[in-house]
Amino acid sequence: MKTLVVYAHPVDDSFNSAVRDTVVRTLIEGNHDVRLRDLYAENFDPFLSASERALHHTPPSTRPELGRDVEDLRWCEALVFVYPTWWSGLPAMLKGWIDRTWMNEVAWVLPAGANTIRPRLTNIRRLVAVTTHGSSKIVNALQGEPGKRTITRSIRVMCNRWCRARWIALYGLDKSTAESRAKHLHRVGQRVARALR
């Protein structure tokens, strides 16, 4: 499968970077076609400015600086996010990537005369989030898992009707041990391979 991996963590030697390496290795071993986007390394600007916001209903050609992102989104059949969950949701870097790149005529379209938007990323058949939570599963459940729902509901709506979403998370990272983290990496490999079957 053509797979786009979008990774967001500021620190090079973070546990999330190890997760990213495991994901990419697994995908290559599975003979998937992989593109990796490292938002921090690329210095991506996640701020959707007022002038860009004014282009909300215009075609992507008005934002040539996001051409590569548009191309990647239209190309992929599977989209894999690798990121740390902060304050129950996506890091600003990743949220801003979605704010800016999931644009008109790419992620959605408003047909003339219609009053609801239609999905446009029907090429995406798999959505996978691989994330870490500092807090425990119960705490996240009580908070309503905003990050998880953003991916499995809010943005999945713009993908293929049969798009499957998979959630691969390590809870309680703050209390984890080297052993439990290694075990998680192993599990990430297995579950990513299964998710893209």
Place this chain on the structure above:
Amino acid sequence: MLAVLGHPSADSFCAAVFNSVVRELEKSHEVTAVRLAEENFRPTMSAVERRAYETSTPLVEDATRRHADALRTAEALVFVYPTWWSGLPAQLKGWLERVFVVGVAFRFNNRGKIRPNLQNVRHIIGVSTYGSPWRYVKLVNDNGRRTLTRAIRTSTGMRARTMWCGLYALDTCTLEQRQNFIAETTEKISRRLGRKSS
């Protein structure tokens, strides 16, 4: 009171709501109004900040230090923002990440457990505009609201009262509905936070 605007444009509807609320609150309270876009607030937590996050001196920039000071003394937090992809705009999410750090939002007790540190905050108030209708917002979980009224609320020791004012299906709202929303929201918030008796 600490009020934060998360919309990039100064002439947006969100900004109009924000200005109205701030103006009304200023009559009875001391208000710090933060307009993130106007300040050019950087949304991303940098590598330096992420490393400092694990230390006892996590605030490394003047901007975040200034906001943290306002947060430490605030009795109410008021957020005004547009909901995008069911959540907070990146700039507002980044503000939480960079300002709600150890020694500000939480602390560690002597057994190394995380403890809330914003007991001064008694109210969390959110005002948001949604492109989608109410029912759809509920279906996708209203993630921005959850982040503020649940995740952020844990930092107050679960003491803060929360209040939410949403304007749904913004694109189909009439001018009158919008103006009513500004008036009602301003009234509701100032009533909740109390007025000085004149």
